[in-house]
Amino acid sequence: MRQFLSGWGRYPEIEASVDMPRDLQSLRAAILDGRGAMIARGAGRSYGDAAVADHVISCLPLRHLLAFDAASGMLHAQGGVTLDDVIGFALPRGWFLPVTPGTRFPTLAGCIAADVHGKNHHGVGSLSAFVERLEIVLADGTLVPCSRTEHPELFWATHGGMGLTGVIYSLHLRLQPVRSAFLQSVRLRTDSLHETCKLLCATQHRYPYSVAWIDTLCGRRRGRGHIMLGTHATDGRLTPLHRAPRWTVPRLPTNLVRRSGLRPFNTLTYRGQWRRRVATTVHYEPYFYPLDAAACWNRLYGPRGFLQFQFAVPFAGAEAAMEMVLERTDRAAPCALAVLKTFGDHPTGPLGFPLPGFTLALDFPRTGAIETAVRAATDDVIAAGGRVYLAKDSVITPEQLDAMYPRVDEFRQLRRQFDPQGRFRSLQSDRLGLS
Ligand SMILES: Cc1cc2nc3c(=O)[nH]c(=O)nc-3n(C[C@H](O)[C@H](O)[C@H](O)COP(=O)(O)OP(=O)(O)OC[C@H]3O[C@@H](n4cnc5c(N)ncnc54)[C@H](O)[C@@H]3O)c2cc1C
Known part of the structure; x- marks a missing residue:
């Protein structure tokens, strides 16, 4: 089967051959069929080129729940x-995802593969903290079960390994018990970046979830915004909404996301x-997944798409580093959406993104100028001891990757061990010298 694939931004659609295995046997056959380089693809929700290659193994048909222990979750x-499948099954039974990114479609x-984080990283860490075991098909077709005690190097290299260790056939995930589909949310208004950072740090230990939207286009008060804190309600209403997106943005001939608007x-x-402070009760869908309300929202940016720059910097010096990045990128393009969170200190794999500090995600209309500015801003992030998130990246260089991921050579070595012929490759891994 041939299909057009693209990332969400710069990449022109490339025609790829796509395998769609329906079970373990056909997954093994797809990997072994000798066509050379390939990469696994999920829902294609990563923003750059991590799931784009000439030959892709689409894992979407591998969509079965295999077992559930209602006592342990x-x-x-x-x-x-x-993620939406899991919520639909588990929420009515009183369980929810322990960690969730800002969309329910991946x-x-x-x-x-991206070791995603949510609004609760400061307390519980990223998704890997709740994964007990993985079953991975390697490049030679063998199915290898792995966990923290069985093949731990493969287990950790796969978390954040961007599909380069093998194809995850199945996994064992510990869900969290909840008593409601709703969250009790408190919104705090802040007047500056300094106040936003200070309040985020001061409140995070009292709430499992915290995140801030910041305004980056308001001159000297840049960084003012709203902090949204949340905790699961206990009212016993356990209904998923599964709302289909309310709007679908059509393909547009030009970028509508401009500074003037x-x-x-x-x-x-x-x-x-x-x-200054507003308390409400909110359903999990608008709370966790506000962007899912509009399908194809990325089309608002026109044919060139958008670019997201997400980085993490240690707490010490974070404000100065974020100011510098905001200053530099603002000269190149207006930031359409800026989201600030905190990360805690939790174990990661060799390519794990989170480090104790702040993480800032900035969305821009894609232009040559913003790509250049983001590359320069990446150097600011490196100088501050930080790093860029690979699931959102499409522009950094191999030198920058090596400078910001101190365990990247350990990852390269493990990759050679599990995939000696380097068959798992994406446009991203080729660009970054990971394959
Ligand atoms: C609106 C929005 C909000 C987001 N918010 C967050 C957030 O808050 N936090 C966060 O961490 N991320 C966030 N993301 C990013 C997203 O969660 C990740 O990029 C995630 O990896 C997407 O999963 P996917 O199934 O779409 O994978 P794809 O985009 O298809 O692939 C991503 C990577 O996973 C690999 N992969 C896919 N399937 C397999 C498999 N079976 N075996 C091995 N490797 C595989 C691919 O090779 C690729 O390297 C957000 C994305 C969107 C669109």
Whole structure:
């Protein structure tokens, strides 16, 4: 089967051959059929070129829940099961994802390959903290079970390994018990980046979830915004909504995301909350997945798409580093959306992204100028002791990767051990010298 694939941004659609294995046997056959280089693909929700290659193994048909222990919340599922599938099955039974990114459409395996984090990293870490065991098909077709005690190097290299160790066939994930589909949310309004950072740090230990939206287009008060804190409600209402997206953005001939529109939009959003503190009860869908309300929202950026720059910097010096990045990127393009979170100190694999500190994600309309600015800003991040998130990256250089991921050589060595012929490759891994 041939299909057009693209990342969410710069990449022109490339025509790829796509295998769609339906079970373990056909997955092995797809890997062994001798066509050379390939990469696993989930729901294609990573923003760059990590799941793009000439030959792709789509794991979407591997979408079966295999077993569930209702006493412990342990779920055994195939890699192509989506987060939305898990919620639909588990929430009515009183269980929820222990960690979730800001969209419910990715697959479990795609989330493991990026070792995704949520709004609760400061407390519990990233998804890997809840994965007990993986079953991975290596490049030679062998199925290798791995865990913290059995082949631990393969287990850890796969978390954050961007599909380069093998194809995750199935996984065992520990869900968290909940008593409601709703969250009790508190929104705090802040007046500056300094106040946003200070309040995020001061409140995070009182709430499992915390995140801030910041306004980057308001001159000297850049970094003012809303902090959204949350905790699961206990009212016994356990209904998933599964709302289909309310709008679908059509293909547009030009970019609609411009500074002239973003400035008043940000001001209205900021002033929309006129009290310093507002407490509400919110369903998990708008709380965790606000962007899922509109399908194909990336089309608002026109044919060139958008670029997200997400980086993490240690707490010490973080504000100065973030100011520098905001200053540099603002000269190149207006930031459409800026989201700030904190990371705690938790174990990661050799290519794990989180480090104790702040993480800032910035969305821009894609232009040559912003690509150049993001590359320069990456050097600012490196100088501050930070790193860029590979699941969102499409522009950094191999030298920058080596400078910011101190365990990258350990990863390269493990990769050679598990895939000596280097058959798992993506556009990203070729660009970054990982394959
Ligand atoms: C609106 C939005 C919000 C987001 N918010 C967050 C967030 O808050 N936190 C966060 O961490 N991320 C976030 N992300 C990023 C997203 O969660 C990750 O990029 C995730 O990896 C996407 O999973 P996918 O199934 O779409 O995988 P793809 O995009 O298809 O692939 C991602 C990587 O996983 C690998 N992969 C896929 N399937 C397998 C498999 N079976 N075996 C081995 N490797 C595989 C691919 O090779 C690739 O390297 C967000 C993305 C969107 C669109």
